[in-house]
Each structure stands twice: as C-alpha cells, then as structure tokens.
Amino acid sequence: MSEGARLHKALADLGLGSRREIEGWIEAGRVTVNGRPAVLGQRVARGDRIVVDGRPVRLPEAQPAAIRVIVYNKPEGEICSRRDPEGRPTVFAALPRLRDGRWIIVGRLDLNTTGLLLATDSGELANRLMHPGSSIEREYLVRVLGEVDPALLARLRAGVLLDDGMAAFDDIRELEGEGSNRWFTVVLREGRNREVRRLWESQGCKVSRLKRVRFGTVALGPRDRRGTCRELDEAEVRALCASVGLIPPARASAVERPGARRREAGSAARRPGAPRARRGPPGTYSSAGDDAAAPRGPSPGAAPGRGARAGEQGATAGRDRRGQGGAVTGGVSGRDAADRPVRRNADGSPANRAARRHDERAATPGPARRKEEPAAAKRPPRRR
Secondary structure: OOOOEEHHHHHHHOOOOOHHHHHHHHHOOOEEEOOEEOOOOOEEOOOOOEEEOOEEEOOOOOOOOOOOEEEEEEOOOOEOOOOOOOOOOEHHHHOOOOOOOOOEEEOOOOOOOEEEEEEEOOHHHHHHHHOHHHOOOEEEEEEEEOOOOHHHHHHHHHOEEEOOEEEOOOEEEEOOOOOOEEEEEEEEOOOOOOHHHHHHHOOOOEEEEEEEEEEOOEEOOOOOOOOOEEEOOHHHHHHHHHOOOOOOOOOOOOOOOOOHHHHHHHHHHOOOOOOOOOOOOOOEOOOOOOOOOOOOOEOOOOOOOHHHHHHHHHHOOOOOOOOOOOOEEOOEEHHHHHHOOOOEOOOOOEOOHHHHHHHHHHHOOOOOOOOOOOOOOOOOOOOO
16 A cells, blocks of 8 residues: 555455445545544545554554455345345355455445346455456356347347436347246346346346346356355456556565464475485484484483384294294304393493393293104105
8 A cells, every 4th residue: 555545445445345335434534534523535544543443443554464255156135235134144244354354346236136246345346347348248147038030139238228327238138948938148247236137127037037247357167066166266366457457466475474484494394305304212313414324322321212222122022933944052042142232231241131141041941852764765666
C-alpha cells in the first residue's frame, strides 16, 4: 500500500469490505483515525491508528501480501451473505479462514443458482472485477422450459428492455438435446441482479436450471466438485489480475518468509540423496559427513554403556558345540574366542561373565566322544 492512500481504499485492500460499504461506515461514524471520526476522502499512512467498530486495524507492512483467490463451486440452497436472519447456510462457511482480513465475494449468485463463485482477500481486485467498466465475461449454463425459436434468440442478442434498462446476451449457443427442456450457454459482460433469468422470462420462457461455469479467465474444471473450493495458483492469479489491468504484488521469497530458514534446513536433511546419519547404540558415534568406511565404535572417553555390556553378554550366549564339527578351543569356538574375548584380573581371576562361564565349561567334562569305526572294506563281487 502506498503512502497517503485513501481510507476507504486502504480498508478495502485489507478485505474488510467493498469501497462503497466502507464509505457507508465512515458516514455512520464507525471508523476513527487517531482518535477522531474519519471523513470521506481522508488519507492515511502506516503510522495512523485506525479503529473500526472499536477494533484496531493494522495497516500492512512495506512488503504487500500476495493476493489470494478462491474458486468455490456453489451448490443450490446457499446464500452469498455473511449472516442470514432465516438461518440459511452461507457460502462463507465453506471458505477457509483468513488470519488477517476477510473474503470478498466477486459476483454474487442467488439462492437457486449454482456454479463458479470467486472470493478474494483483495478489495482492489474485487472492485475491478465487479466494476461495469471492466466488462468481464460471465458464462452460464442454462436450461430453459418453453418454445425457443431463432427470432427469440435474435431478440435476446439485440437487446431487451428490462426494469433497470437495456440488457442483452453477448453470445448464445444451443447445446444438443430434445424435448421441452433445452440447454444453452449464454455470455454476459455485466452482473445485474438475476439478469439471466429476467432476460429469458421477458420472452415467456422459464429458467429451470442455471449454473455459472466461467468468470473472466477462471473456469470450472472437472475436479471442481459441487460444494468444494480450491485456491488459484500464482499464474492463475496473475492472469486474472491482468484481465483488469492490476499488477499483483510479488510473492515473498523463501528467505524472506518467517521461519523459512528453519524449514529449508529441515527439508535439506530429508532431501533425497542426502547422507543420513546412522543410529547406533548408546556410547557409539557416527556421522554421515565423516568417512563412510570408518568403523563405528565407542566414542573416546565414553563409559561402557549398553552396547558394551551387550557385547560381553553375547560372549556367553553360545553353547558348547563339541561333536558338531569345527575346532573347539577351551570350550569356546575359535570364532567366539576371537570376537568375544575373556578378560581376567592381574591375579588370574575372571574379570567378566564371559571368563566365569569359560572356567565353568572348562571344569565341566563334556560328553565322551564316540570313536568312529572305520568303514568296512567292500567285498569284491563274485564271479559267476
């Protein structure tokens, strides 16, 4: 927002309401600036204290926020007002919550009309999209009950006088179908109240179904199911802003956003192909940045922990396997003796459990081996 912006424009840019609506707030005395009632046309800067209905309003920082636009596929039976005395559901209940500001509906739809509905947090964009001078195309899918002939369609293209002035369709295309209900796509460049229905009703036809399928550069897609919403990406927002001559603010870079460095650091650790630290038992160390071929062992100066005790206990887990093949050395196999050493004190007494078990096995006589008898010599076959 530039310095010295008009008050109603600054509040509309924050998404608090339309410019015309905020002008009514100012006239009603609901807005104050620096403790004094605001006046129409007043300019404000970032240091001014603005209060609306007793709530302070903070103007944006030097870096303007990116414009957000939501596409909502409105179902039948929802209204486009924030509150309804009759308690009917509103479209705002389906929109995501905003931390600052609020959503502004662009081009409202009546209760029985379905289809594409735009919502934005930018008052400037909403004002330009809805301004009659922008001439934004609005495309509708309509089902008509009644007799429709070429002369009737020509009148709707040429223009019909309604209660609030002349109105006409910019384009009418008939779709395939038979019977009394016929489908058409129509295009308008203005958004007067119930204009599509009133144009058909002026020719004696009744609209039984009405759905908006496109608003400017934004159209409903096959994935936009009824009652769901999606947010436009940066390219779609730029195209929509360009259609009304608005240059959207650039999105903040990843480094400028709060917490971006912490998120990037965390994502770098999880990036595919990055070396991952190997976890070992307590008392060991390993680092992905060190030499991968370096053996993992106890850290220097570390006390024997769970990993060391596990190694000592494993030395006693094996059983004497005499008679099962392989060399036997002192009751412990050669592999066990090499991997699980026996420790003794200076006086020769066992210093660990492996040494005690070794002594016990050495003192206990093993089962006597049965001498293998030499194989009997085979007799030569008899000659017949």
